[in-house]
Amino acid sequence: MTAPPHDTSAVEAAAVDVAADVPVAAIQGRSPWRIAWIRLKRDKLALAGGVVVLFLILVAVFAPLIVGLLGHPPDEFHEEKIDPLFGTPYGSWGGISGDFLFGVEPVNGRDVFSRVVYGARISLLVAFLAAMVAVALGTVFGVVAGYFGGWVDAVISRVMDVLLAFPQLLFIIALVSVLPNEMLGVSGSGVRIGALVVVIGFFGWPYVGRIVRGQTLSLREREYVEAARSLGAGQIYILFRELLPNLVAPITVYTTLMIPTNVLTEAALSFLGAGVKPPTSSWGQMLDKAVDTYESDPTFMVIPGLAIFITVLAFNLFGDGVRDALDPKGSR
Numbered sequence: 001m002t003a004p005p006h007d008t009s010a011v012e013a014a015a016v017d018v019a020a021d022v023p024v025a026a027i028q029g030r031s032p033w034r035i036a037w038i039r040l041k042r043d044k045l046a047l048a049g050g051v052v053v054l055f056l057i058l059v060a061v062f063a064p065l066i067v068g069l070l071g072h073p074p075d076e077f078h079e080e081k082i083d084p085l086f087g088t089p090y091g092s093w094g095g096i097s098g099d100f101l102f103g104v105e106p107v108n109g110r111d112v113f114s115r116v117v118y119g120a121r122i123s124l125l126v127a128f129l130a131a132m133v134a135v136a137l138g139t140v141f142g143v144v145a146g147y148f149g150g151w152v153d154a155v156i157s158r159v160m161d162v163l164l165a166f167p168q169l170l171f172i173i174a175l176v177s178v179l180p181n182e183m184l185g186v187s188g189s190g191v192r193i194g195a196l197v198v199v200i201g202f203f204g205w206p207y208v209g210r211i212v213r214g215q216t217l218s219l220r221e222r223e224y225v226e227a228a229r230s231l232g233a234g235q236i237y238i239l240f241r242e243l244l245p246n247l248v249a250p251i252t253v254y255t256t257l258m259i260p261t262n263v264l265t266e267a268a269l270s271f272l273g274a275g276v277k278p279p280t281s282s283w284g285q286m287l288d289k290a291v292d293t294y295e296s297d298p299t300f301m302v303i304p305g306l307a308i309f310i311t312v313l314a315f316n317l318f319g320d321g322v323r324d325a326l327d328p329k330g331s332r
Contacts, residue, residue: 046321
């Protein structure tokens with residue numbers, strides 16, 4: 001005896017009604033930059049470095065306000081704080097007190113705190129502008145060399161080899177020694193800053209150019225580039241609409257790693273006397289003046305040295321985190 005057939009239409013209708021009442025979460029796509037930000041947030045060291053970088057930028061931008069609240073004018077002398085016999089500040093640790101947070105300079109008694117704050121302006125200004133010059137030149141020449149290849153690639157590659165072998169520091173020192181005090185309506189330290197930006201950026205673009213060239217050699221053989229060619233797209237369109245957007249990630253990474261190198265270069269040139277002119281404050285210039293007194297009181301050397309160390313470390317940590325976040329094959 002067979003079992004009577006069951007009527008399943010009512011059960012199926014009830015199941016459909018229940019399913020209709022259950023909210024379905026919408027599937028949202030994530031852009032590569034959003035994925036990179038999620039990966040970057042997991043890297044605590046990179047975030048700490050980014051916070052310090054942001055803090056340093058704010059210090060440089062609002063230097064007059066900070067000095068007005070917590071310090072004294074950077075070029076104001078305070079001889080009453082200096083021992084006339086030895087030329088060193090009264091008190092221990094370079095004369096650090098509630099009125100002078102980082103002490104005073106030997107001999108003239110200028111506020112070290114104010115000069116460190118204003119020195120951040122010079123270091124970051126030169127570092128960022130030189131990085132922008134290097135990235136602009138390196139991107140253009142790297143893309144052109146990698147995309148067109150042939151004799152164009154050979155010429156640009158040989159130029160990069162020559163610039164990489166050129167003694168950059170010696171050239172800048174020689175150039176600064178013959179620079180006029182006024183050029184193109186700019187005088188004093190402005191001429192030196194402009195020269196540092198141009199020369200550091202010019203000798204830095206081959207590093208970016210090599211990376212961009214290598215990435216372009218790989219990207220130009222991709223399917224979407226071939227599809228653009230088959231559809232009749234011109235070379236300019238392919239360069240700026242197909243290749244450059246895919247080069248943003250490596251360019252961003254290398255820019256974040258280039259800035260701390262430029263900070264060190266500017267500090268080294270200022271230490272050697274090829275940086276900004278006194279009385280404009282610079283961390284490297286402060287280190288140079290501290291050479292005469294570091295044996296009796298190393299505070300004046302330690303403070304600008306720590307400023308350089310913290311700045312370079314913060315940029316490197318942040319740059320490493322950005323590199324890991326933008327690397328799709330990374331494990332972090």
